[in-house]
Amino acid sequence: MAKRPEARAAHLLEDLSYRLKEDWRAFLLVAGLLALFIAGALWITRHHDLPATEEEAEVIRFGAYSSETGPIPVVVVRTHDGQVRQLSVHRARTRQCQVGSLIRVVRRGSVLSVSPKGCIPPAT
Numbered sequence: 001m002a003k004r005p006e007a008r009a010a011h012l013l014e015d016l017s018y019r020l021k022e023d024w025r026a027f028l029l030v031a032g033l034l035a036l037f038i039a040g041a042l043w044i045t046r047h048h049d050l051p052a053t054e055e056e057a058e059v060i061r062f063g064a065y066s067s068e069t070g071p072i073p074v075v076v077v078r079t080h081d082g083q084v085r086q087l088s089v090h091r092a093r094t095r096q097c098q099v100g101s102l103i104r105v106v107r108r109g110s111v112l113s114v115s116p117k118g119c120i121p122p123a124t
Contacts (some may be wrong), residue, residue: 017079027041050109055080062094075114077103083110093118 019029057077058082064071065088074087075097097103097119104115 005114009120024124028042046109053107054115057085057105059099059101059103059119060084062097063079075103077105079105079112087112087114089114095119096121 001074057079060076064073066067073091074086076086078084102120106113106115
């Protein structure tokens, strides 16, 4: 004879409460890891939803880091609020740049990157 749905639900709840009493540490660990994963995913993707604002920054210096695939060019800039930031950049975007010139940067929240427009040509 088949059990009634109420009896099956009561049995499942009783079984779940027994397992939680025995393995509450494992359940807590899994719940914590899941919460960290969700928080990390939200933190990583939140900058893509923010509106992009274009600013001007002053070029302080140029440099590069070596990697397995070759040198990675970087530019150190000072933003309008006085922060000094190091940004990776494509060489084509800094073709007309010099130390002290202005470069366009795009800000999405706290993420800053070099605009595809690159440096502002000096006025002649």
